[in-house]
Amino acid sequence: MKDGADAKSRDAEQALDQKKVVHKIVINNHFQLAFLPSGDYSFTVVTGLVDIGRGGWRTQGRTYREYLTHMLKVLRLDVNLIVFIEPKGLEFVKMNRRGRENRTVIYPTTIEKLSYYPLLPRIQEIMNTDQFKRDNDNYKNGNCEAFVPQYNLLTNSKVCFVHQAIRENPFRSTYFIWIDGGYGHGETEETDIYPSDGIWSPKHLTGYPNQVTVTIREELPTEEEKQRGLYKLDEAWIAGGLYGGGIQAMEIYYQLHKQVFLDYLNDGIVDDDQTTFLESFYRNRTNFRLLPGSWHSLMKPFS
Helix, strand or coil: CHHHHHHHHHHHHHHHHCCCCEEEEEECCEEEEEECCCCCCCCEEEEEECCCCHHHCCCCCCCHHHHHHHHHHHHCCCCEEEEEECHHHHHHHHHHCCCCHHHEEEEECCHHHCCCHHHHHHHHHHHCCHHHHCCCHHHHCCCHHHCCHHHHHHHCCHHHHHHHHHHHCCCCCCEEEEECCCCCCCCCHHHCCCCCCCCCCCHHHHCCCCCEEEEECCCCCCHHHHHHCHHHCCCCCEEEEEEEEEHHHHHHHHHHHHHHHHHHHHCCCCCCHHHHHHHHHHHCHHHEEEEECCCCHHHCCCC
C-alpha cells in the first residue's frame, strides 16, 4: 500500500511540475480555468492594438483579424501583462487571458484618446508639403510612414503606453518591456519565435536595468545619411517592436522620445517611431544598449 501511495504522490508532484498546469476554481458557483503560477513575474510586458484601417490599404495592408492572430501569441505569454486595446478587441483579450486574470490589466483606448492625437493635423500638414515629399525614399516606395499620418501618430505613441503603465505599475515591477501587438508578423512555423508553453524569462533583457535594450538591424547611419535626413531614407535601423529596461531608463527614453517628436514636428519632420528612437539614442547614448540582430532577436533567447 505504501508503494502505491508513493507512486500517487510522485504522479501528483510531476503534474504540478508541468509548466502549463490548469486547474478549476469555483467563483460564484461557476467553474473557471486558472493557471498555476509557473512563469517569470519579475517584469511587466506592455502591448497594444489600435485599428487605423490597415486592412483597406492598397500596399502594406494587414487586416485587423491578422493583427489579432499575431497578438494572440503575446496574450498567451505567462507574464504580467498590460494591454491597451480598442473596445471591439476587449472580449478577445479577456478570452485569451482566461486563467491569468490576476496577471492582466486592460486599458480600453481609441486613437482619439492618444496623448499625441491633438498633433495629428500637424503631422498631416507636414506630410502634404513638397519639402517632405522631395527626395523622400519612403514616399517614392509607397511606404505607409509617408502616406498615413495615423500610422506615425500611433507608432510614436507606444512610449506613451509604456509611460502610463509605469505610472500605474499594478504589478509593482521594476522592469518593463514593450512588445508590439502585431509582433511576430512574418514568422513561420519553422521560425516560431514564441515559446510553446508561454514561459518567457528574458534574462538577456532584465539583466540591464539601467539601460533600454533594443535591437539595431543595420550599422548606424553615416554622416552623409544624417545630413540628408533620416526620415527620408527607407531604412529601419531600430527594431522598435520589442524593447525593455528598468523604470528610470524607460522614463528617460520617454522624455527623450517626446522631445525629439516635438522638435521634429516643429522643424517640419515626421516619421515612424524607429527614426524617433534612433534620434533619442543620439541625444543620450548611455541610456541605451544596442544589440545587433534582426526584428525578432530579442524574443529568441528563451532560456
